[in-house]
Amino acid sequence: MPSASGRAPAAPRAGGAPSGGGSAAGGPTAPGVSAAAPDGAPAPAIGAAGGPAPAGPTAPGAEAPFGAGTSAAQPPGAGAAPAEPAEPPAEPPAPSPGIAAVRGLGPLLAALRVTPNRPPVGAPRPPRDPGRVYAPGSDLGAQLLAALDPRLRDGLYAAWRTVDLTAPLALHELQAMRQTATPFGATAPLKPVYDAQGRVIRYEDWPLTGSKLTSLRVGYDGDGTAPRRVELSYTEAGGSVRTAFSLPSDDGTHDFGPGSVRITTHEPAEDDEGPEQPTEQELGVQLELRPDLPERTVFVARPGDGGLIHVAIGDADPVEYRLAPGDEESTIQGELTITVRRAPEAEAEAVEVTFSSELALTSRNVIALDAVYDGIAPGSWVVVSRPRKGVAGQIPGDPTLAQVITRVTGVRVLSRADFGITGKVTELTLQDPWLDDEDRLLAHIRDATVHARGEPVALANEPVTEDVGGDEIELDGLYDGLAPGRWIAVTGERADIPGTVGVPGTELAVIAAAEQRVDPQRPGDTVHTTLRLTASLAHRYRRDTVTVHGNVVPATHGATRDEPIGSGDAARAGQSFTLWQAPLTWLPSDSPLGAESTLRIRVDGVLWHEVDSLVGRGPAERVYVTGRTEDGRTTVTFGDGAHGARLPTGTENVRAEYRVGVGRAANVPAGRITQLTTRPLGVSGVTNPVPATGGADPDRPAAPPGRGAPGPAPATRAVPLAVSALDRLLSLPDYADFTRGRAGIGRAAAARIHDGRREVVHVTVAGVDDIPLAPDSALLRGLRAALAEHGDPALPVQVAVREQVLLVIAGSVRVHPDHSWELVEPRLRAALYDRLGFQARELGQPAHLSEVLAAAQSVPGVDHIDVDTFTGIPGSLTPADLEGLAGWLTEPRPVVPAESARYRVERHTVRAGGGETLTEVAAANGITVAELLRLNPDITSVRRLPAGSRPVVFHGIRPAQLAVLDPALPDTLILKEATA
Known part of the structure; x- marks a missing residue:
């Protein structure tokens, strides 16, 4: 069998391509893979597929435990308590992961109804619970949709795998800034400020390039009462001009920077000199800045009452300040920012005024x-x-x-x-x-x-760090083809051994169900597969080391042979034949001997039984004994008619199925079986995940008793189909016969129906062997034209493809003790497909439970059958219907109806307390929002539809139904052996 393997470290990662080559890649299942193992306990063998196989069920590519980006969703919470009328309604509980994943199918259906896709095939062997198989989130739900509508088959899983069903992610892009x-x-030193003698008197910061900085500093005498010095600074583009003047001796006009400055000192008048100082003139120093400098007049007074210093800056919009020691104020005037600062008390008395121009x-x-x-x-x-x-x-x-x-x-x-x-x-x-x-x-x-x-930087998914264990394994993505009943091998580093790491472990498990889940509350989460196992894993494994191999088959040491060993002759007593190959393989069993032979003898297809001796056996008992020749070959001896039955006459009608090969050489460690004796198409490699044990060399001849039951050949029947073609279409049977007579049409039915506006002839068709027919295919376009030409010109004709009703059967089968379940089950399955398959059904023909019972009783080896489920799933199945699909399987129905073409108006009932959006209603019924609006012209708003609303989701003629049992969906026919 091909293998599918992969790893899931902290971030999700599949271990291989779905159909890649090489021993680590996965691919479709191929039959006939043999791997050397001992004649003791069987050792699972895993192959790797490199391409499509000619037969066998579809298997996934690479699977790995779900590693990151999702976590197991919590069950829906209890509903909120009723709110007060003035308060908004409580938020509804989050849907379960399975239901959320199923609802995600709705938005995809309209876009994917284009091309067909063949669903997985292959009958599962272990018995399954129909309630689980059809539960919400089961992978079968998507298969049912694809089978009911062939347009969904190609691309359904590819779209479902990446569909966004969660809240939007707040982070849209992530970048790592490398520089x-x-x-x-930013690290430049401060700008030095010099006095008139070129000495650095202090440091100040630089203005930003692109601005002009003009500053003046007025220093006072030692008492801090009269201005005695003015320091001027002008800085532009990194260059600066500095100068200082003594007061009042340097009063007058001086060149400064790009302009000039006029200094005037207002001193108190002396008693014996000059006129009196005007009373309105405040004492201090006044500086007038001329063009190319900030054109402002600055007056800095002596300290006044309360120790405050008055500073006035005059222009068209004068401002004034009264500063206490340590005060600093800023004002914006047009393109200038004016900062006025008075030195704190700890420093020499001074006032500094700075003009900085606005940055470009x-x-x-x-x-x-x-x-x-x-x-x-x-x-x-x-x-x-x-x-x-x-x-x-x-x-x-x-x-x-x-x-x-x-x-x-x-x-x-x-x-x-x-x-x-x-x-x-x-x-x-x-x-x-x-x-x-x-x-x-x-x-x-x-x-x-x-x-x-x-x-x-790619966004990493949130890692799932819990160990892998229990009866569920979450994979790192969505995988199709993981059918219930398949074996898997789980390998990884064990986490259940305390105090140590690095201990590898491997165990086998059987898939009970494959479910598709998504956590709608986790942004970025996508639908991923969760494997439910028939039993919990015996160990726990560190998640980042786990590999899940998907295509696992049990393998024992030896090569299988199925060949004729002779021809029976009823005239001869005690016929004996020798097997062509040696040594015969024996396998462990629960028999008293502890082993059983792999030899099975069938005469004319009926199983004969191996016994220790023919003595005491009746003349009609189909028994034989075995022996060994000197060279180790096995002989088979039959009865003489008195002690055991004679062989019936026939040509090479005695066939032996057996295996050859025994010995301790088959006891090999894990990973040592890497070569195939024969390589079926599509298989590129094989390995054994667990060691092979129990092999032993033969020490003496042995002939333990055999067991089994003959399996009769499958019963089939053919239903002839009579068709007739007429030149003129005068009646409804004429329309049906005319349509059936056309190439490519396998079934046809005609009905005269009112479509809500007028009366029409509605013709339902199905392709030969139920091949997919697109509504706009050339075959149907030609059929419509022919019907219009030969039919009643006053009566419109509509042509539609049949609506399939998938029959679902589940039952327990009691097999006759002399027959083998492995042989009877496929024959019973074939009989049911013959009785209820496409070739035996007509449009509008209901399926009866009695047909199932009759088909089962016609199979040799079937003692009786108890039918647990007999129902039908119509082609109008919607994602909303999938949520309650398991409820349809509670008991068998006497009749599964298949309706003829009929006029229908179908409505969707809004049940959510907070209402439903148009998108939610459309998705639940598998239609587009545009189609929903077309069917409901009264909906003129995009607001949520209130609870109790019943919008129309279908309005028109439903085609005739065809109730069939589809072999492409083996899970619609679940047969299990009744052991009690």
Whole structure:
């Protein structure tokens, strides 16, 4: 058997492609894989498929435990208590994972009803519970939809695998910023301030390039009562001009920077000199700044009453300040920002006035970095972080500029000379500004950090760290073909051994059900497969080490032979034959001997039984004894008519099925079986996940008794179909016969029906062997034209493809003791398919429970059958119907109706307390929102439909139904052996 294997570490990852080659890849199942194992306990063998196989059920590709991105959804919570009338209604509980996954099919149906897809085939062997098989979330639900509507078959799982059924993810993109930089000048030293003699008297920060900074400082005498010195500074583009004047001796006009300044000192009048000082003139110093400087008149007074200093700045919009020691105030006048500061008491008395011009708009979105950085491209993301921006007492301005996330629109490399330093830097032009009007000084950007050169980072799913154990395994994605009854091998590092790690373990399990689940409350979650096992795993495994092999078959040492060993002759007594191959393989059993032979003898297809001796056996008993020749070959001896029955006459009618090969050499460790003796198409490799044990060399001949039951040949029947074609269509049978006579049509039925507006002839068709027929296919287009040409011109004709009703049968079968369940079950299955399959059914023909019983009783070896379920699933099945599908299987129905074509108006009842959206209603019924609006022209709003609303979801003629048992869906026929 091919294998499917994979791993699920912290992030979801499948271990191989669905149909990839190589020993680790998965693929379709192929029959006939043999693997060497001992003649003791069987060892599972796993093969790897590299392509499609000629037969056998479909298997998944690579499966792995669900590793990340999802978690087991919690069951729906209890409903909220009734709210007060004024309060909004409580949120409804979240749907279960299975129901949520089934509801996810609804939005996909309309888009996927285009091309057919063949569902998985292959009959499961272990008995299954119909309630589980048809439970919400079961993988069978999707298979039913695909089988009922061939247009869904191609692409259903591919679309379902990635459909987004969860809340939107808040994070749309994640980037790792690989480059960190600072703005140019962020580490520059402070600007020195010199006196008239060129001595550094203090340091101050630089203005940002692009602004002009004019400052004046008025110093007072030692008593702090009269201004005695003025220091002026002008800075632009990194260059500065500084000068100082003594008061009042330097009163007058002086050149300064790009303009000039006029200084006037107002001193108190002396008693013996000049006229009296005008009483309205306050004492202090006045500075008039002339053109190319900020045109302002600044007056700084002597300290007045209360120790306050009056500062007046005059222009068209004068401002005044009264400053206490340590006060600082700012005012914006047009393009200027005026800052007035008085020295604190601990310093010499002084008043400083600073004029800074507004930063140019183009400079607000330009940032020069502190060096040359390669790899920053236009269009890339950049983050400018300024943690002190907008914080009270820190850097004034817009707090939203504390972190600017924007794109780069331009990049260039240039040489920069500013702030007393030079260097070659990268200059970025940003899409959005990162500075505002308050950013005047270099101190305002010294704490800035620039993150650039981002690289996209894929979002990692949330890891699931719980160990793998119990009876459920969540896989890392959605996989189809994991049929119930399949064996899997789970390998990984055991987590149930305390105090140690690294101990590997492997165990086998059987799939009880494959369910598709999604957590609707987890953003980004997609539908994924959960395997339910028939029994809990014996160990727990570390999730990131687990591999699940999907295609597992039991294998024993030896090669299978099925060959004739002779011809029976009723005239001869005690006939004896020798097997062609040796040594005969024996396998462990629960018999008193502890082993049983693999030899099975069938004469004319009927199983004969091995006994220890023919003595005492009756003349009609089909028995034989075995012996050994000197060279180790096995002989088979039959009765003489008195002690055991003679062989019936026939040509090579005595066939032996057996295996050859025994010995301790077959006891090999895990992973040692890697070669196939024969390689079926599509199988690329094989391995044994568990060691082979129990092999032993033969020590003496032995002939333990055999067991089994003959299996009669399957019974089939053919139902002839009579058709006739007429040139003129005068009656409804004429329409049906004419249609059946056309190539490609296997079934046809005609009915005269009112479609809600007028009377029409409705013709329902099914393809030969029920091949898919698209409504717009050339075959149906030609049929419509022919019916219109030969039929009544006054009577419109409608042609539609049949609506399939899938019969579902589940029952327990009692097999006659002399017959083998392994032989009877496929024959019974074939008989039921013959009786209830397409070739035996007509459109509108109901299926009766009595037909099931009659077909079962016609199979040799069937003692009786107890039918537990007999029902039908119509082609109008919707995702909403899937939620209650298991409820249809509670008891067998005497008759499964198959209706003829009929006019129907079907409505959807809104039952949710908070109502349903149009999308939810459409999805629940497998139609589009546009179709829903067409059927309900009274719906003119996109608001939720209130509870109790009954919108129309179908309005028209339903085609005739065809009730069939479909062999392409083996889970619709569940047969199990009754052992009691």
